[in-house]
Amino acid sequence: MKVVLTGFRGTGKTSVGRILADRLQAPFFDTDTLVERRAGMPIPEIFRRHGEAHFRALEREAIASLRTAEGVISTGGGAVSDPANVADLRWHGTVFLLSAPPDVIHERIAGSDRPGLTGLPPAEEVQTLLARRKEAYLGAADTCIDTGRRMPDEVADLILRDAEISPDEKRERDGLLGRLGLSDLGEMIDQDPGLRVCAIAGNPCAHSKSPLLYNRLFAHFGMHYRYTRFEWPDAATIIRLANLLPLKGLSVTIPFKADVMRHIDEVDDHAAAIGAVNTVVRCGGRMYGHNTDWLGVRAPLAHRRGARAVVLGAGGAAAAAVYALVSLDMDVTVLARTPDAARRLAERFGCRWGALEDFRGSNADVVVHATPVGMEPDTRSLLAPGDLRAGTTVFDLVYTPPETPLIRAAKEAGCEVIPGTEMFVHQAAEQFRLITGIAVSPELVREMLA
Structure with missing residues (x-):
């Protein structure tokens, strides 16, 4: 068994960890203690002499050494901002995020000799770091427990009863x-x-x-x-x-x-x-x-920054596409079977709009297809080879089948093609990071x- 406790200073990781280790008859590992042993000095001294980057490097080594450990591990809140640490902590383990309101944390850590990380007043630093780390905390944890009004024994009880329902x-x-x-x-x-x-x-x-x-x-x-x-x-x-x-x-x-x-x-x-x-x-x-859909569109098209782009469709996928293209400084036009839908989407992002029929004669450098047309078992394509010109980049967000009718038409016209599998790959990598805290x-x- 491997139980990992993480969270901001003052949330009770060490106290709860020692109680859990005792109840489970398992060893207890505190990564701060391991860092101090490796450095031969207390953590405040590490910060004063060598700075935060050196501390994080030692912390990374300590966590890597615990990848296959069994027992209870307590690790600092800043540690899970590094996806490599999260991968080691998650390896055959269960991660619990201990949290508390900012004012409670500030009260608990008042008087600590641990140096600040931001140069801000202590109360403001707590709020700033909690906001900065929120996404990493939520991704890295399997379960989140608020310790603000709970004693360490109560928190340990909750961990041991994890996932129970009535x-x-x-x-x-x-x-x-x-x-x-x-x-x-x-x-x-x-x-x-x-x-x-x-x-x-x-x-x-x-x-x-x-x-x-x-x-x-x-x-x-x-x-x-x-x-x-x-x-x-x-x-x-x-x-x-x-x-x-x-x-x-x-x-x-x-x-x-x-x-x-x-x-x-x-x-x-x-x-x-x-x-x-x-x-x-x-x-x-x-x-x-x-x-994460917009990142799945943006990454494969980063090389076409500033291009003239047409988005086919006006639904959720099209909105993500427009958002991505605008972030790449593209000149975007939205075309849809229902012009009013195209107009509503385009107006949200300050783009031009029109009907699908307006595509013919377009001088677009980039075409993003964001409708379900072409998805199995549909065998249609909104565009024919004659509608496209060589050198245009055609990105079909449909990924089943891998080669859609539109992708075949674009290849025949001599276009650069990006299959929908590329959107899926890039958005999935970001989605996995958000859900698990692990970068892939x-x-x-x-x-x-x-």
Whole structure:
């Protein structure tokens, strides 16, 4: 067994860790203590003599040495800002984030000889660092526990009872799982309470490659997780089920990317601007919404910064595409079968708009196709080879099949083509980081999909 406690100073990691180690009859490791042993001096002295970068390097070595350790590990809150540390801590372990309100933390650490990290007044530094690290904290943790009003013994009790639910909640959970055809998942959780769950939420979503990718990545990083599908007609039912499971993250697809925003607690600035969420991170009973689709569009097109671009479509995927292209300083026009929909999307981002028929004769350098047309079993293409000119970059966001009718037409016209699998790869890498705190390269994602 490997139990990891992380969180800001003053959240009780060391006190709770010692209690857990005693109850579990397991060794206790404190990474700050290991750093001091390696350096031969106290942490405040390390900071004074060598600075934070040297401390972080020693911390990295200490955490790497505990990758295969069994026992209870307490590590500093800044440690999980480094995805390499998170990968080592998560390896066959369960990570608990201990948190507390900023004023409680400030009160608990007042008088510490640990030097500040920002030059700000202590109370302001706590708030600033908590905000800066929030995304990393939520990703790195399997479970979040507020220790602000709890004694260390109480927190230890919660950790030992992790993922328990009431009999009424279990009945509701099993009923919903039965409706979704996932009764076996409830049995797996009951038999293995340490199991965490992630899923793709959509209708339909049977075609998605996310379960294949995520389950291979979980195995690769030694994570005790299972990724499945939540295919159901309404988002509210899916969110309710998610809250009854030891669920950490959701990948959200058609038709729920906009609807799901009404059911989650916090939405980040990018998702709010786009008006769609494709990634939900759950921790501490709260859900946090993000959008990684725009990064999946942006990364493969970074070499076309400043180009003239046309986006075909006006839905959630199109909004992410427009947001990405505008961030690359492109001159964007939105075209859709319903011109009013194109106008509404274009006006949000200060772009031009029109009907699909307006594409013919276009002098676009970049074309991004953001409708479901061409997705299996659909065999149509909105554009024919004669509509395109050589040298244009055509990016089809549809990734099943890998070579869509539009991609074939673009190749015939002599265009640079970017298949939808590239969007999937780049957005999935970012999504995995948000949900798990672990950074994965596009190359590793492609390898896992092969």
